[in-house]
Amino acid sequence: MRQLSELDASFLYLESANAPMHIGSIYVFDASERETPLAFSTFIAYLRSRLHVVPVFRQLLKEIPLRMGRPYWIDDPDFSIERHLAYVSLGENSRESHLMTLASRILEDPLKRDRPLWHITFVDGFRLGDDKEGKAGFALIVKLHHAAIDAFSGAEIMGKLMEYTPEPQPIRTPRPWQPRPKPSEERVVIQAGVNMLRTPWRATSLAVGAAEATVRGLIQKQLRKIPLPFPLFSAPHSPFNRQITANRQIISAKVDLSRLKAIKASLVDVTLNDVVLGLCAETLRRYLDDQGASTSESLIAMTPISVRSSTLNKATGSQMSAMLLDLATDERNPAQRIRRIHWNAVASEPYREAIAADRLTELLPSTMLALSARLYSELQIAQRYQPVFNLPITNVPGPQVPLYLQGARLVQQYNAAPLFDSLGLVIVAVSYQGSLTLNFTICPDVVAHGESLRSHVCDSLDAIEIAANKLAPEEMYTPLEESRSQTLADDAMNLLEGALQKLTARFRR
CATH class of the missing domain: 1.20.5 (Single alpha-helices involved in coiled-coils or other helix-helix interfaces)
Structure with missing residues (x-):
């Protein structure tokens, strides 16, 4: 039995009907180079042959009686891949807008706890482009629970399930798999007691x-x-920080990665991640202006940082740190704002050390953390007082070479992240094959006119490029200094x- 960490367990206990805690992805494939469309049965056989690369796909949760400890991952003795797959044909509605609407509805439903925490919907008959004669394709709508993976390891898992060659590889016979015996209730209770004795x-x-x-x-x-x-402890009120409902909407905008790299080169001493955060900040500022909301105080973002490769070295689970970052949305010049974001992230003392997510959950058991979050929502603390941060922003670097699935090329990837109580907007940025896609997961009952975010991204990138070209050399090299009062x-x-x-x-x- 492998026990969940406090952080992973907290994602289970935080889950509610209005806030399912799974990560969602929509993968769009161009199958026009295949001689025949990819049949759903062929996809099942392909996925079955690769299950061995993702052990958590055949593991389910074993709860501790009376919640005496964190749950365990155990092998599912009744595992059936068919319980995790669904088939949908869009028919006449085979366009991207209909696909995103379908994905939003699917991602609203929590994953069932009586089986491994993942699900894939195969969308057939999909056509790329807006015309009726668009290229033939298909799409996958994937749900993976946050207790099993984070955004970074989720991207790695999907990379392992796909191929790097346009020639369809032979589908091999699945490797033999025998589930380990399901532990008895007595063993689970004894193990929980031993764990408690180990940490008196x-x-x-x-x-x-x-x-x-x-x-x-x-x-x-x-x-x-x-x-x-x-700013580290007093994020301003914003339209995003209100109690959410179960409704979800996914809005995405795609930009060329080369344009972001050109901005990075022109601004000197900033990172590509700073530019991505600057693009998010300008987009949010324009949205707030449109909604008549105040932009006099800077928004605060929570930005996760993967620590899997450097410290934890585990195959799955949520293994990350995070920091609170001032997005400098009170700065009107979008190019100077990127420099300030870089300063806030690297040089300014309040943001120099990331918050270790697993250390935070050490201070409170996951059940108490969940209770605190529920009280935070039910008492409407975020609406009565200033929130700790306004929204999470995650930047996940993706492969810059094309991925394939049985000869069908992956042409577009969209991502959705869980919304928390009093956090009605999350941004996930994912790069793939020379492009960066900004994905906005919103609660439409909280974030009104969310569709405008797409156009704001394009306008924001244009404005940043113009401002960066107008920046004088002395402005780019003049170091930013902390105010005496902040020091x-x-x-x-x-x-x-x-x-x-x-x-x-x-x-x-």
Whole structure:
């Protein structure tokens, strides 16, 4: 049995009817080079032959009685691939807009817990382009639970399931697989008890951590009374931070990666990720202007960072860190804004250290984390007080070479991320074969006129290019400096935190 981490378990406990915790992807394939259309039965045989590369596809959750501990992944003794597949033919409605509407409806439904946490819908009869004679193709709508994968490992998994050659490879006989025996209830309870005995200090650690968090909150509250900017702890109110419903909508915009790289080269000492975040920031600013919302305060984004390759080295699961990032949306010049985003992400002290996601969940058990999130939603805290951050933005680098599935070329990928209570907008940026697609997952009952985001992306990129060309050389090389007031706030927080850490260290000995 392999136990879930606190972070992975928290995605299970955070799930509700209005907030399913799965990652969604829509893959569009051009099958015009195939002699015959790809049959659904052929796809099933192909997927069955490659299940061995993704062990979690045949594992389900085993809950601990009375939630005495985190669930375990165990082999599904009744695994049947047919339970995870569905077939849809769009018929006359075989256009991209209808595909995205279908995907939005499918992604609204939570995955069933009595089986491995994934599902694929095969969409047949799809036509690429807007005319009736568009190229023949098909699409896959994929759901993978966030407890099993994150956005980064999800991209790797789909890469393993596809091919790198346009010639269809022979579909091999599936490798023999025998599920390991399902553990008895007695064994699960005993294992949970052993885990509790192995960490007798955990209750004390949690109590001390809670006390530390309480005192830290009091410190922050006092610092906020001082007229100093403190963006790390006080994101502004925005139209995105309201209670969500179960409705979902996916809106995407595609841009050439070469244009973003040209902006990076012209601005000097910024990264491509800074440019992507700057494009998101300009898009959001234009949207807020259109909606008559205030842009006087800068939006704060939560940006996940993968740590799988550097530290955790596991095959699946949510293995990431995150940082809170000031998007500088109060800066009117979109080129200068990118430089400020770079400064906020790299040089400015409040953002220098990423928040380790697994460390955060160590302080509170996943069940308590879920309860806190539910209370946060039901008491409408985000609407009564300032939120910690306004939206998550994830940038996932994808392959720059074409991928294939039995001779059909992957031409477009769209992505959807889970929406949390009081977070009605998430952005996932994915690059593939020379292009970058910005994917906006929205709750249309919270984010009105979301379709305008697509045009705002194109206008924003044009505006950034113009502003970058107009930037004088001295403006590009002049270092940005922290304000004296921000430095004072940082020094005060560091001094008080140092004293607090020394105090709590005594209790941990």
